Amino acid sequence: MPEDVPPGLTPFVFSDPLGKRWPRLRILLLITGVLVFLGTVLFVETLFIAPRMTAPFSLRQLKGQLKSLQTQNPAGQRSAPNSLLWQKFEATKQAAKKLAAPAAVTGSPTATPARARRQVSENEVRLAFYTNGDPYSYSSLEQHASQITHVCPEWMSMVNGVGDLQIDADARVLKLSQNKGIALMPLLTNLVGDTWQPEAVENVAHGPPERQEKFIANVLVVLRNAKAAGVVVDWEQLDPTYKKDFTDLLGKFANALHRDGRQLWLIVSPGQEIDYIDFDELSPYIDRFVAMLFDETSDVDASGPLASRMWFEGWLHVLMEDSDPGQWIIALGSYGYDWVIGGKKAELISFPEAMSRASSAEIESAEVSAPGYNAYFYYEDNDVEHAVWFLDVVTFLNELREVRKQKAGGIALYRLGTEDSAIWDALSTPSDFKFAPSTRSLLEVLHGTDTIADVGDGEIVTVDESRADGMRSLTVDKDGYLNATYTKFPEFPTLYHQGAGDAHEVALTFDDGPDPEWTPKILDILKAAKVKAAFFLVGVNAERYPNLVRRIVDEGHEIGNHTYYHPNLALCWPEHVRLELNATQLLIQTLTGRGTTLFRPPYAADTQPARLADLMPLQIAQDQNYLVVLENIDPQDWARPGADVILQRIKQQRHDGNIILLHDAGGDRSQTVEALPRIIEYLQARNDTIVPLSKLLNTTRDALMPLLPGGQTMSHYISSTGFRVVHAVEEFLWAFMIVATALVLVRTLIVIYLAYRFRSSPPADFAEPVSVVIAAYNEGKVIDATLQSLLKTDYQGELEVVVIDDGSRDDTAVEVEKVAATDGRVRLIRQQNRGKARALQRGVAAARNELIVFIDADTHCQRQTLPRLLAPFIDPNIGGVSGHAKVGNLRSFIARCQSLEYTVGFNLDRRAYTRWNCITVLPGAISAVRKQAIDRAGGLSLDTLAEDTDLTLSLHKQRLPTVYVPGAVAWTEAPETVRALSRQRFRWAYGTLQCLWKHRDMVFNWKYRALGWFSLPSIWFFQIILVAITPAVDLFLILSLPFGAWRDLLPFVIVFLATDVILATLACILEHENVLHAWRIIPMRLIYRPMLSYCVWKAILRGVKGAWVSWGKLERTASVPVRA
Structure with missing residues (x-):
């Protein structure tokens, strides 16, 4: 077996007696991992290799078109x-x-x-x-x-x-x-x-x-x-x-x-x-x-x-x-x-x-x-x-x-x-122009600075970043006037413009698409008006809606590259810029069978970049043979100023250029759709001809969007396969986020509704004999305080306390014997270390009374805990009762977070679940069960690590109701370090997973009503699946930050956090705690989410391996204060 199992250990859920499961699975995982790694490497390599494209030479060599012309003054x-x-x-x-x-x-x-x-x-x-x-x-x-x-x-x-x-x-x-x-x-x-x-x-x-x-x-x-x-x-x-x-x-x-x-x-x-x-x-x-x-x-x-x-x-x-x-x-x-x-x-x-x-x-x-x-x-x-x-x-x-x-x-x-x-x-120069040498140098040397110059007309540009100093010589003529001769002209970073076209030619361009709601409407309008436009596509949108990309091309429109995630390229590394361009280009080629030489930078679609940083992405695009398309007519429709304002701005700016910038995605574009027919009518009324960009450049559509050679190369096969996989993964994550958000909202509303409708049973005059069973292992620091709190109870019935010392190596037995010597209600039973479940089994067997109360060795009861906990048993149909466990040691931030978790995640849920009789766990820290019910459920099982959850689900199978009593408060000691908390949550996750698998027949089973359709599926989804997938979602969010996609993810994150805060606030109100503590849920999530994900994946791995997991031991600090 993968791990040594103690001799005589009862077979447990997930056990693999032959030890064959893990070796076989390991080989399969290794082969799959190698294939995925190689595929990822090849796919990423294609993204960093610029696809071959060739823009018409005449459109790229604008600088060479300028020539000196000798004309007399x-x-x-x-x-x-x-x-x-x-x-x-x-x-x-x-x-x-x-x-x-x-x-x-x-x-x-x-x-x-x-x-x-x-x-x-x-x-x-x-x-x-x-x-x-x-x-x-x-x-x-x-x-x-x-x-x-x-x-x-x-x-x-x-x-x-x-x-x-x-x-x-x-x-x-x-x-x-x-x-x-x-x-x-x-x-x-x-x-x-x-x-x-x-x-x-x-x-x-x-x-x-x-x-x-x-x-x-x-x-x-x-x-x-x-x-x-x-x-x-x-x-x-x-x-x-x-x-x-x-x-x-x-x-x-x-x-x-x-x-x-x-x-x-x-x-x-x-x-x-x-x-x-x-x-x-x-x-x-x-x-x-x-x-x-x-x-x-x-x-x-x-x-x-x-x-x-x-x-x-x-x-x-x-x-x-x-x-x-x-x-x-x-x-x-x-x-x-x-x-x-x-x-x-x-x-x-x-x-x-x-x-x-x-x-x-x-x-x-x-x-x-x-x-x-x-x-x-x-x-x-x-x-x-x-x-x-x-x-x-x-x-x-x-x-x-x-x-x-x-x-x-x-x-x-x-x-x-x-x-x-x-x-x-x-x-401050002298009027006689007798300059000091330093001043003359300042005036004669023409420095090629970072100032960006513009040459030519039109909004389609190429870039020349070269800089060089020039020179002019100064002299004073016979009339005393300053003269100059320019002997070398300086060079500045320059944008060469083209594509001005005829004065009555104008092009429509749309950025940020495609979008399933707005792009089809815009295409319908253009088709009805028999007008062609250019669409600058964002790769992530093109990947989501490939059919829209194909429709744009099939209807004769031009497409351009608008990067993959729409980042501000001036803030990006050059490698990031190339990756954005290459990924989008490969995607366009995969979807349409064409490339594109047209590129428009996000957030910089204006005709006058002002900084060298703005030129960097343009130069990179130009190096890859792109033509950079800017614009002079920008009605800022993205700001949703109204269709009338959009049209009016275009009228005011029409004389400024020939390219109009509009948007078909990135938000509500209803105003753009409303304004577009009126824009077309206005342009046609002033005798303008709406033309594609290729017409402004006096070239063809095929020259700007070249068809790919026949046959698919290996590079294109790899990239197309990679994009399909990325698309599938991204679609899954988006779908998961949407479904998860919807389920979180639905569950939150249900829990709030049920929790508010929860009503505690009135105190009853109940005094049946009861046995308290405590399993103890190395609990010498805390067992005395636990016993003293129990013995001071106000419960009027007969009480016995059975402590099973499970082979402790400290003075646990000595401490119990001291208490037993002064109070005959306490009994000590000693056994070799065999685990908590066997200790509890022996305690139940030794108990003399029908009612059994389970309490952890570190739990402190209040005087009214037992009376309130046992009161529901006045109803002979009740099989088990859950008490109200609270964190008693609030010295550290970790402990205070767990206190809020107990309040929200455990006690609030139990209030709600009581209404529908679907409590999933009677906690071992404080709960009570009829001995007869334990026998009907098959006794305390030894095949899971979560014997309390296992017992609770077995009670439900026997149709024995369980209830929650919030007044039965018991104070327990929680881990005070992340390491200790992680070890505890791993045991909980593994035990929970065992119970869910063992009782999987109860899920979506009408026989168990709310338990099968609400509480158990909630555990599967919210405590296992959601927590396991959280790292992928978090990685998705982190990777989206430099690409701008975080804006789409942010609403989901806000919804998740908002529901957490709402539930925490409600729980604090119901528990009469300070509502300001509810805000701890936000930093708590930042700590808990990665840790719980680690614990769940570790539990899944152990389960797959069939590995045995011991209960372990939390190091006690005896930091729970004594409460009356």
């Missing part, structure tokens, strides 16, 4: 459209002076009392414009906060003519400005989306005073909440006809701000836009005028300089002429425009993006020199000619010198995030 050939407006403005200004009568000067532009502008500091103002939603803008602000005095974030827009505001506050800017001591000057515009709304200002300016007051009050509320120093007003495209109304409104606005201790700054955009400004009338009230001296050539003009020297200096002089220079802030630009020659509108680009395009196109050089002192270059992208003009630190320094010559009140940078970073090193 047009700056000397033509003037920008707005280059001479400053001269016209100066002429108009001079004419107005001659016509103005000296006495015509008025002191107030409004009917309200005049209030002069506030005195401002003479220190140079350094204002920076901040763009909401641009991560580079915030990064620049955070990095250079100490070098600016004011920040102007996009904050408020006038959205109608009644004074209402659209607020777009950035909490990060608010917090940073307060922490760094930067004055916050929010921007107030009449820009809604990309459209200026002049009526929003005109209707307020020309409207009744109440409307103006409402508008001013709304602004003040925003400024007060933000603790702002004031507001910067930027109103454009206003009708000069209303100049007097605008002047009055601004005067009233200024007075209100000044009374509130805040300032009013007014943006002046050179050109026709300033005709509405009456400088003479407003100068006493406006704290600062902010002149935007850039955009000489706007984005809708033909390409040209952005701030040529003559244009800049002309406007600078004419604006500040006859003005207080300190009242003027001069905004200097640092950005660029990329024009498509012959196109309608230029793209605003940052300085790093201009450098990246020049480097990618292998531009040899560019210059900042006379006459314009603006840099430019030309390049060709896929045979399309481009012109790039940009403003750098060299232009900035030339302009800064002129501004300081005019003694302006300060400068402003437009804008944070697009600037040449050398500007921050140039703010």
